[in-house]
Amino acid sequence: MTNQQQRRFEADIAGERAIEPQDWMPDDYRKTLIRQIGQHAHSEVVGMLPEGNWLTRAPSLRRKAILLAKVQDEAGHGLYLYSAAETLGCAREDLYRKMLEGRMKYSSIFNYPTLNWADIPVIGWLVDGAAIVNQVALCRTSYGPYARAMVKICKEESFHQRQGFEACVALANGSDEQRRMLQDAINRFWWPSLMMFGPDDARSPNSARSLAWKIKRHTNDELRQRFVDNTVPQVEALGMTVPDPDLAWDAASGHYRFGEINWTELNEVIAGRGICNHERLAAKRRAWDKGAWVREAALAWAEKQQRTDAA
Ligand code: FAQ
Numbered sequence: 409m410t411n412q413q414q415r416r417f418e419a420d421i422a423g424e425r426a427i428e429p430q431d432w433m434p435d436d437y438r439k440t441l442i443r444q445i446g447q448h449a450h451s452e453v454v455g456m457l458p459e460g461n462w463l464t465r466a467p468s469l470r471r472k473a474i475l476l477a478k479v480q481d482e483a484g485h486g487l488y489l490y491s492a493a494e495t496l497g498c499a500r501e502d503l504y505r506k507m508l509e510g511r512m513k514y515s516s517i518f519n520y521p522t523l524n525w526a527d528i529p530v531i532g533w534l535v536d537g538a539a540i541v542n543q544v545a546l547c548r549t550s551y552g553p554y555a556r557a558m559v560k561i562c563k564e565e566s567f568h569q570r571q572g573f574e575a576c577v578a579l580a581n582g583s584d585e586q587r588r589m590l591q592d593a594i595n596r597f598w599w600p601s602l603m604m605f606g607p608d609d610a611r612s613p614n615s616a617r618s619l620a621w622k623i624k625r626h627t628n629d630e631l632r633q634r635f636v637d638n639t640v641p642q643v644e645a646l647g648m649t650v651p652d653p654d655l656a657w658d659a660a661s662g663h664y665r666f667g668e669i670n671w672t673e674l675n676e677v678i679a680g681r682g683i684c685n686h687e688r689l690a691a692k693r694r695a696w697d698k699g700a701w702v703r704e705a706a707l708a709w710a711e712k713q714q715r716t717d718a719a
């Protein structure tokens with residue numbers, strides 16, 4: 409590294425010019441991006457499992473077609489993100505193996521079970537809703553390939569969130585049993601959705617540096633507050649309630665105040681001791697092993713093509 413390279417990097421960050429793969433960057437900036445983009449990619453592909461669980465049981469052909477499209481979109485998001493991570497010089501297979509071995513994280517939210525149909529609309533609405541709040545901010549992240557991947561991903565997440573809310577409206581307008589199912593799903597997914605934004609700012613070891621490098625554009629607590637402010641009126645519009653006795657509108661600040669998050673629960677889930685951690689990783693390991701023949705066949709085909717092209 410020369411002083412000139414370091415100065416140019418800092419000037420690009422200060423001047424809001426995207427850092428591109430061929431540009432010089434500090435080692436820790438590269439490592440932070442590989443960690444965050446890698447975890448983000450793993451979340452997308454592990455996130456297919458709770459919803460995939462309901463593909464064969466969606467209540468109508470229309471709901472099934474929408475869910476199938478959504479789950480496929482999540483696979484696509486994973487692929488864009490693995491590609492963005494690869495521009496930083498890491499191998500996709502290496503990242504993926506680390507996730508399978510429990511050496512890389514994925515979002516805590518996907519370690520909760522989907523117990524009944526109402527969980528699927530609620531995931532679309534709350535989980536994709538939380539993801540959008542975080543990802544809209546990441547459209548302005550300082551690393552070019554990550555920011556560009558986010559633009560397309562946000563468009564699709566926005567469709568996911570709307571289809572989720574529309575399916576929630578159908579349940580809210582349905583029978584007493586359907587309304588009970590919807591409230592139960594909100595009760596189970598509300599707090600885990602708030603946990604998606606990470607630990608509070610005082611206990612977020614990566615935030616200060618990621619904010620200075622403009623990898624993150626807002627703190628965990630700022631984005632969590634934005635999500636609560638966006639979402640509480642939607643819960644009310646559905647005629648449902650938020651499972652938080654401390655939730656209150658604070659006119660002075662123009663924000664909702666909410667109760668303390670169960671940080672022990674978040675830490676336990678992140679540490680691999682959530683309800684579904686074992687099940688999720690086992691499913692991904694099984695898929696990896698079963699897919700070995702596809703990877704071998706693709707490699708053999710590529711080698712054959714290369715020989716043909718060279719001849
Ligand atoms: N779960 O210092 P911080 C989706 C880890 S959306 C698990 O605050 P940072 C769409 C964190 O990695 C979900 N781990 O960390 C979809 C760090 O660990 P490390 C994915 C968590 O990075 C919808 C440690 O705790 N979205 O998939 C969580 O500055 C429906 C300390 O935390 C993204 O990944 C958590 N909730 O901020 C798909 C967005 N929170 O590596 C399918 C991009 C924190 O130091 C179906 N990521 N940790 O050991 C980010 O914005 C950031 O990485 C944060 C965490 C905000 C998640």
